[in-house]
Amino acid sequence: MNPLIKLLLEGGGLSTGQMAQVLNLSEAEVNRQLDQLKKDRLLLGWRPVLNLAEEEAGVVRAVIEVRITPERGGGFNRLAERISRFDEVESCYLMSGGYDLLVFVNGSSLQKVAGFVSEKLSTLEGVLSTATHFLLRTYKEQGFLLDVKVAENDRLKITP
Amino acid sequence: MDPTRFIARHVVNLPRSGIRDFFEVVSKMQDVISLGIGEPDFDTPWHIREAAIYALEKGKTHYTSNLGLIELRRAINRYVEKNFGISYRPEEEILVTVGVSEALDIAFRALVNPGDKVMFHQPCYVSYHPSITLTHGEAVPVPTYAKDNFALTAEALAAAWQPDSKLLMLNLPCNPTGGTCDQRQIEAIAKFCVEKDLVVLSDEIYSELTYEGSHTSIASLPGMKERTVFLHGFSKAFAMTGWRIGYACGPATLIEAMMKVHQYSMMCASIISQEAAIEALLRGEDGMKAMREQYQRRRDFIVRRFNEIGLKCHLPRGSFYAFPCVEKTGLKETDFAMGLLQAEHVAMVPGTAFGANGTGFCRACFATGYDQLIEAADRIERHVQKLAAKR
Numbered sequence: 048m049n050p051l052i053k054l055l056l057e058g059g060g061l062s063t064g065q066m067a068q069v070l071n072l073s074e075a076e077v078n079r080q081l082d083q084l085k086k087d088r089l090l091l092g093w094r095p096v097l098n099l100a101e102e103e104a105g106v107v108r109a110v111i112e113v114r115i116t117p118e119r120g121g122g123f124n125r126l127a128e129r130i131s132r133f134d135e136v137e138s139c140y141l142m143s144g145g146y147d148l149l150v151f152v153n154g155s156s157l158q159k160v161a162g163f164v165s166e167k168l169s170t171l172e173g174v175l176s177t178a179t180h181f182l183l184r185t186y187k188e189q190g191f192l193l194d195v196k197v198a199e200n201d202r203l204k205i206t207p
Numbered sequence: 208m209d210p211t212r213f214i215a216r217h218v219v220n221l222p223r224s225g226i227r228d229f230f231e232v233v234s235k236m237q238d239v240i241s242l243g244i245g246e247p248d249f250d251t252p253w254h255i256r257e258a259a260i261y262a263l264e265k266g267k268t269h270y271t272s273n274l275g276l277i278e279l280r281r282a283i284n285r286y287v288e289k290n291f292g293i294s295y296r297p298e299e300e301i302l303v304t305v306g307v308s309e310a311l312d313i314a315f316r317a318l319v320n321p322g323d324k325v326m327f328h329q330p331c332y333v334s335y336h337p338s339i340t341l342t343h344g345e346a347v348p349v350p351t352y353a354k355d356n357f358a359l360t361a362e363a364l365a366a367a368w369q370p371d372s373k374l375l376m377l378n379l380p381c382n383p384t385g386g387t388c389d390q391r392q393i394e395a396i397a398k399f400c401v402e403k404d405l406v407v408l409s410d411e412i413y414s415e416l417t418y419e420g421s422h423t424s425i426a427s428l429p430g431m432k433e434r435t436v437f438l439h440g441f442s443k444a445f446a447m448t449g450w451r452i453g454y455a456c457g458p459a460t461l462i463e464a465m466m467k468v469h470q471y472s473m474m475c476a477s478i479i480s481q482e483a484a485i486e487a488l489l490r491g492e493d494g495m496k497a498m499r500e501q502y503q504r505r506r507d508f509i510v511r512r513f514n515e516i517g518l519k520c521h522l523p524r525g526s527f528y529a530f531p532c533v534e535k536t537g538l539k540e541t542d543f544a545m546g547l548l549q550a551e552h553v554a555m556v557p558g559t560a561f562g563a564n565g566t567g568f569c570r571a572c573f574a575t576g577y578d579q580l581i582e583a584a585d586r587i588e589r590h591v592q593k594l595a596a597k598r
Contacts, residue, residue: 050504057501059577069508069577205230205243205554207333207382 051080052089058190096189108137108153108182109160111168112146114175123147126173135163146178157181217340224333225560229544233554240583242571243554245382247446247527249574251483252494255445258486259479267478273470274462275303275454276481282488283454287439291414291424293432299459302466303476303484307412307440307453310465312338313472314408314436314455317464319344324369326405327376328359329562330383330530335376336562347372350564353532356521357386361395368403375405377425380413383561383570384530385523390423397428406461407435412453413526415444415495418503420524426456433458436465443527444495445487452480502527505573505580512584513571516591527574530558534567536594544569550593551586 050070054061063081067074084090099106115126123141127148131139138151150168154160160181169177185193211219226243233239250256274280280297288294295301304310311334319325321343327335329348339346349367351357359379377396380387388396400407407425414422426435440453455465469475506523513520513531520531533543540557547553558565573580 053500054504061577065577065581068581069504071508071511202244202246202248203230204233204239204241205226205556206245207224207226207560 049080049084051077052084055090096191098185098188098191098193100185100193106153106155107157107160108151109164110180110182111148111150111152111164112178112180113148113150113168114146114177115148116173116175117147118173126171129171130168133163133167135160135167217343221337221340224337226333226556229554229556229560232545233548236548236552239548239552239554240575240579240586241554242573242575242580242583243556244572244574245528246448247443247498247574248576249446249498251446251450252487252491254490254494255447255483255486259483262479262482267482269478271303271475271478271481273466273475274301275476276478276485279303279481279485279488280454282485283456286488287437287456291411291422291437292427293424293437293456295437295456296459300456300462302455302462302469303481304440304453304455304469305473305476306442306451307410307438308334309451309469309473309476310436310438310440310453310455311335311408311410312341313465313468314438314461315339315342315344316468317461318374318406318408320373323374324372325374325376326364326367326372328363328378328381330357330381330558330565330568331376331561332378332382332410333561335378339376344374348562348564351381351384351386353519353521353530353568355386356524357381357384357530358388358392359386359396360392361399364396364399368399372403372405374408375400376408376410378410378412379425380417380422380523380525382413382526383528383556383558383565384568385526385528386521386530387417387422387525389420393423393425394428397425397431400425400434401430405434407431408438409435410438412438412440412443414439416499416502416527417525418499418506419522422525436461441484441487444499445491446498447480447483447487450477450480450483452476452484502574505575505577508577509571509573509580509584512588516584516588518587518591527572529571529573530568531571532568536591537598538594540565540567540569546594547587547590551590553583553586553590 063077064074067077117123135152137153140149142149164179280301283301284295284297315338319342323344324347325339325344326347328351336346349363351359409425426432426437436455436457438455441447509529510520510522518531520529533540544555544557555569555571558568
């Protein structure tokens with residue numbers, strides 16, 4: 048794996064300048080490699096990982112199990128892509144098992160999410176059924192624990 | 208009345224650890240970036256901690272066999288066989304101890320008669336010399352040198368050897384130098400041990416943290432298993448320093464002798480730590496490899512920076528310590544370390560804390576975050592430049 052990707056995956060939140068220092072590259076080279084990773088569609092983009100429970104406006108998230116009819120020639124892909132393009136859809140995965148697509152949806156209110164499911168998603172041709180589960184509480188988000196206080200560093204400063 | 212007279216002579220004469228004096232100063236300071244810590248910065252992986260919690264829930268709160276849980280000894284055998292190519296019988300050739308420190312202590316106590324000569328390479332971990340003294344052995348230090356990347360050579364061994372030498376203490380890769388031996392070097396040392404009929408205590412606590420080439424245990428070489436006590440533990444590779452759990456493997460008679468001391472002094476290692484250790488051996492390998500990868504990147508960075516700054520530093524093949532030479536600053540290593548601490552709040556341990564052969568060097572532990580390492584390197588650079596401007 049590319050050393051830059053490994054460093055990004057460590058999640059240290061380093062600046063490009065710091066990454067350049069660690070990898071013994073110029074900052075310009077780090078930026079060039081990041082651009083290349085984006086061009087290669089390996090690095091898709093940057094998003095902050097937020098604790099949305101702390102956000103007053105609030106966000107309602109739901110996970111929807113969707114059963115769809117595969118098409119001759121295209122399988123699940125055409126419909127999956129069509130569903131994925133909605134702004135409300137955060138992530139969309141093809142699954143093995145009792146349903147076909149697992150769709151993560153968010154909206155500013157329960158009504159908005161419900162409206163999306165009933166008006167947009169379930170009315171698409173080829174969608175056989177949906178089962179919507181609302182997320183009640185987040186304990187871990189993208190590798191970050193939410194309700195765990197960062198422990199004071201109580202390691203001894205000098206040890207043998 | 209001075210109670211000092213009650214203390215045993217050999218303890219009165221035991222010098223304080225050089226690290227402790229330094230610790231006193233550092234612990235009173237704020238905002239110190241410490242490169243003086245001899246342990247991983249990672250917490251123990253959660254699945255290992257969770258196994259310990261589960262053990263408590265199951266009521267695992269009792270003594271274990273003196274040798275340790277048989278399940279753990281079996282897991283140790285499988286692990287050592289797979290990674291070091293040596294097989295030990297779990298029933299009588301493996302002893303679970305309270306860290307390698309205890310294993311080392313009971314090995315010395317079981318093997319050393321008063322006056323026996325014990326060879327060990329220096330610079331080395333702070334406890335070797337005092338442990339030999341405490342068993343009334345005679346310490347015979349063997350120097351390792353920067354020109355050899357602090358690998359122990361058979362030539363240096365031969366030069367330091369004295370008649371009646373009984374034991375050789377090895378620590379490869381080495382704390383504080385990160386030095387280790389390649390296959391050819393370790394074979395030459397093994398040959399020397401057979402020739403001189405030495406028993407070997409091999410502390411291989413940093414073996415998993417070998418970055419270039421593979422680690423060869425001396426116990427795996429021909430004629431060595433029967434004269435080697437292999438010491439290992441979980442502290443470094445699995446980030447389990449606070450659990451105090453290690454083990455010794457060796458010929459049944461030697462393990463039995465060590466077990467006698469162990470049963471009267473320690474009884475057994477903590478059952479909770481033993482349960483956690485089983486989990487570490489069964490499912491800890493991926494986590495360990497991920498940590499090793501990070502250490503390697505940090506090593507490459509900090510060693511490069513030391514050399515850029517002008518503090519010549521060899522590439523440590525193992526461990527998480529860099530051992531740069533500070534002689535160029537014109538200061539003794541103790542003065543350099545103290546000056547750096549006072550001026551820039553960066554702590555490195557003076558090399559002489561690890562024996563006289565550490566003169567001119569400081570130990571920098573790179574088991575800390577990149578941001579800290581980057582900042583520490585910048586501060587050290589500034590300090591070295593200021594020193595140069597003054598001269």
